[in-house]
Amino acid sequence: MSTLSQSHSAGGQPAVTLADIARHCGLSKGSVSRALSMTVEECPLSEATWKRVREVAAEMGYRVNAQARALASGRSMAIGLIYNDTLPQLDSVYYQMIEVFSATLRERGYQLALVAIDEQGQWEDVLLGGRVDGCVCLHRLPPRIEAAMPRLQRPVVLLNGISESASGAISIDDHGGAVQATEHLLALGHRRILMLADANGKTPHASFNLRKEGFLKAVQDAGDAEGLFIDGDTDAFSKAWDAFDQAPTAVVCYSHLEAVGALRVLRRAAVDVPGDVSVVTFNDVFPVAQLAPALTCMAVPSAEIGRRGAEMLLEMLDQGVDPERLPGQVELPLSLITRESTGPVAR
Amino acid sequence: MSTLSQSHSAGGQPAVTLADIARHCGLSKGSVSRALSMTVEECPLSEATWKRVREVAAEMGYRVNAQARALASGRSMAIGLIYNDTLPQLDSVYYQMIEVFSATLRERGYQLALVAIDEQGQWEDVLLGGRVDGCVCLHRLPPRIEAAMPRLQRPVVLLNGISESASGAISIDDHGGAVQATEHLLALGHRRILMLADANGKTPHASFNLRKEGFLKAVQDAGDAEGLFIDGDTDAFSKAWDAFDQAPTAVVCYSHLEAVGALRVLRRAAVDVPGDVSVVTFNDVFPVAQLAPALTCMAVPSAEIGRRGAEMLLEMLDQGVDPERLPGQVELPLSLITRESTGPVAR
DNA sequence: CTTCTTAAAACAACCGTTTGCCATGCGGTA
DNA sequence: TACCGCATGGCAAACGGTTGTTTTAAGAAG
Structure with a gap:
């Protein structure tokens, strides 16, 4: 029982892996993986084993390696936030939208990655290189994204805009x-x-x-x-x-x-x-x-746009993108807030 | 010569891999990898081969798989933007900072990932699961991040704030x-x-x-x-x-x-x-x-803060985080812009 | 005492790249 | 002619999980 896998990062401990836990528990990697990624009901292991693995994992400070999981499972659990203009040019309207969008996705385990449409075409690598499972655009679909839609096999939702090409879109009246x-x-x-x-x-x-x-x-x-x-x-x-x-x-x-x-x-x-x-x-x-x-x-209704957009995207992420049954366009109403700047016309 | 690896995603083509190109060129995966990820000078392959591989790759629409590369190389090429408050609560000051920060990193191939400090502790998985190579915080280092610094073996820079714990920080006078x-x-x-x-x-x-x-x-x-x-x-x-x-x-x-x-x-x-x-x-x-x-x-000086912060982070990313030689604290001056709202006192 | 069933866990292939090390073959030199 | 070196490129082991397919063994049924 030799102590394998020592040191590969600059400093610090080599990070706990499934294999470490498996060795510690006298189990195989596969079983440990199942114990950690499934609920006790759906897990084919005994409840005792399930609990023990989780205890040991917590004790050893195990964190699943996102890259490895993404590679093996084919899902990166990341969503690309595509923006064409620069960030500061966006209104607060959009920040609120993004926040709610992001929070809704986070509840389901998704992270948001910022993807700027740059001249060097780096965005293409990000989008087509499996780094994201789906995308969100603001205001309008950048022409380059529109052109890349066929290659890009992933769902794209548009927030606060209208688009034929997007998989789904939320707009306002x-x-x-x-x-x-x-x-x-x-x-x-x-x-x-x-x-x-x-x-x-x-x-x-x-x-x-x-x-x-x-x-x-x-x-x-x-x-x-x-x-x-x-x-x-x-x-x-x-x-x-x-x-x-x-x-x-x-x-x-x-x-x-x-x-x-x-x-x-x-x-x-x-x-x-x-x-x-x-x-x-x-x-x-x-x-x-x-x-x-x-x-x-x-x-x-920024928050509502963000939430609905996220839900739309999540559904396509779950169901897969069926070209026949796209969610399409949803339109939300605006609401009048009366304050001090309007009053009866002067006679 | 059977056609292996068919279909694994919902619809669409199975994405071109190194192996596909290798087969097409009559080369090994390793050689193709080298041809694609090295400049012609540093590449041990002949110039002719180097060029041919790149042509074929472009022709086949190859995109390197970010997850696989990250797993194999140990670097995710992503930086976590950690925020504690909600996004819309941030000032435009910060958006400009983030934009320049992100643009500077992008030039070197890094992406920005949004990481909210959530209650469920998802942020820990992101930060400790190798999803990011480094982090950036705004204003102040959240207490939880401060506490996680030892476990987190990666550089963290703070923009527009002062901190002992951060690997580096940019503040203003x-x-x-x-x-x-x-x-x-x-x-x-x-x-x-x-x-x-x-x-x-x-x-x-x-x-x-x-x-x-x-x-x-x-x-x-x-x-x-x-x-x-x-x-x-x-x-x-x-x-x-x-x-x-x-x-x-x-x-x-x-x-x-x-x-x-x-x-x-x-x-x-x-x-x-x-x-x-x-x-x-x-x-x-x-x-x-x-x-x-x-x-x-x-x-x-938002832009300057963003740029300097990014440069600081990049250096640590390149050099590795040496606890002895941290960049420390950099302080930038503010500048007075005179407009219409100030004038001589009324007598 | 078999045989069948089934829960529990092991096995092993695979995801797509990177990378250290080894094999090949050619040209030049002693 | 024998040998050395170098330019090219192949091989295969990682990286850390996921997941379909066995294996194992124990208990139930005949």
């Missing part, structure tokens, strides 16, 4: 949300309403057009109201505002980013919110509720 | 930063200055006390100035402000969170910034520069 936001203003008597959205010069996301259309539709349906849409940044908004001979009495902002900018412009123009102008924005994130005035907003 | 912020106000003639910091009822982070002390010291050194320190939230600040018979003329905020709150209180009290009161804050993140007025601030 942007059109309806915009309608609701606008109707809120209309109900307060506003008849000249402006919407500010900054596509940043890039091809706008689906949400952009949906919210725009929802806004315009609501205004049009009112019959006697006028709607203006500005695609531009704070400066564009500022210039437009100065040029009005009759300024709008209400502003709808595409996101908290536009809202903060708009508030700044209005303040400089000595416009009181909501006294002179009402403001409503999308996204209930910092600092929307902390500003003076606290902003009325359409809240995106 | 909070004391000096607070002094600088305060001196900026003193130079503008302010003599009644208030600092607002919200420890949130929890044991404050080292930064909290350092900034507080820096503030108090600067005020005291001025000789003829008065400094007030409030540990509380927006409400506490609001109440305190109402109670003043002679209000301060300047406010230093511990972070952008306090700053947004303070601005709100001041606005409601009809106090003009910077006309009546100057405001300076820490953290140059959204929406600090987008507010009206844009806030003067002490910028935390």
Whole structure:
């Protein structure tokens, strides 16, 4: 009974393996593996053995080697979080989504791995090299991922976006949300309403057009109201505002980013919110509720998106990806949170 | 020559392996492995063979299996990002840090894995199960990690914090930063200055006390100035402000969170910034520069922290963790960015 | 006293790479 | 001609688990 397997890492103990426990218990590796990875009911070993193995394992400080298990079982128990933009460019909206998504998966033993779409194509190795069992994308499916979908045999869910290619996707009712936001203003008597959205010069996301259309539709349906849409940044908004001979009495902002900018412009123009102008924005994130005035907003159900997305992915992970029976697209509603920035139109 | 190894995943092709390429090239697995993982110079194979293997590999769409490589080589090429709080609670300051940290590591082939300190102790399996080659923590080393350091044989760096236990740490000069912020106000003639910091009822982070002390010291050194320190939230600040018979003329905020709150209180009290009161804050993140007025601030060098932290970790990953020669603590300076929220004291 | 059944555990192949060491063969030198 | 060295590449043992297929032995049934 020689003491095999000594030292292979730089310093420290050589890490306890199944073989060590097996030797210690007088069992085979296979039996130890079963004792440790199965519940007592499903385990073909005697209850006494099952318990003893677990006791010894705990005592020896055994930790299953993730790589070995992944290699043998074919599942890495990791999910790739694919992001195209840089992390800091993401909104808090997304962080909350990711957190809940990740927590839901963690309950089932999955870890989240950050995968940036880099130029060197490292992401391909990660995705195609079996490092992850599935993926999640935000906002939109990057073109390269879309192109890689056939090769990539794993499920991909999209959070807060619409996609044909993804295995599943959770989106929000942007059109309806915009309608609701606008109707809120209309109900307060506003008849000249402006919407500010900054596509940043890039091809706008689906949400952009949906919210725009929802806004315009609501205004049009009112019959006697006028709607203006500005695609531009704070400066564009500022210039437009100065040029009005009759300024709008209400502003709808595409996101908290536009809202903060708009508030700044209005303040400089000595416009009181909501006294002179009402403001409503999308996204209930910092600092929307902390500003003076606290902003009325359409809240995106980030947590719900994350949870539903995770559940969708888990189901495909369990059932396997059946091209016939994909979960498809789920749409969630937005909700209006009324705060201080909207009020009746001034007469 | 039978066609072995067919089907093991749900659907799709069985993924190309080294053996496939070897068979195709009439070489051994070992040679193929060498050709693919070494540069042509260090590879003991002929240049012709080296090239042919790579061509065939590319043609067959080969991707190295991360698990197998990790198991065989003993390195997972993954770094664990350990977080104790939930992701959305982190500031943008941290996201920028993480982004640069992650990008720097990615250049060297490392991936980032999210590791939440959960109650079920899953994090232990991840950290001790060889899933990561090293770790990074933010702000402070969670107690459980600190306790697990001896077992965990891998390097751990701390970003934006101070620690004896971590293998290495990058911190910022909070004391000096607070002094600088305060001196900026003193130079503008302010003599009644208030600092607002919200420890949130929890044991404050080292930064909290350092900034507080820096503030108090600067005020005291001025000789003829008065400094007030409030540990509380927006409400506490609001109440305190109402109670003043002679209000301060300047406010230093511990972070952008306090700053947004303070601005709100001041606005409601009809106090003009910077006309009546100057405001300076820490953290140059959204929406600090987008507010009206844009806030003067002490910028935390997030990107630099991320980069230095990654370099520190990479070195230990390369050299191995020598308990004698740890990189230790590196301290980075903060920088003052003057914007619209600070001005000369009103006479 | 066989034989059949079955619970309990052993066996061994395999997952896909890495890597130390050995075999081969060719060219050059003494 | 005999020998040495080197450039190439093959061989096979890890790495640490998982899992389908025996084996073993004990108890029940005939």
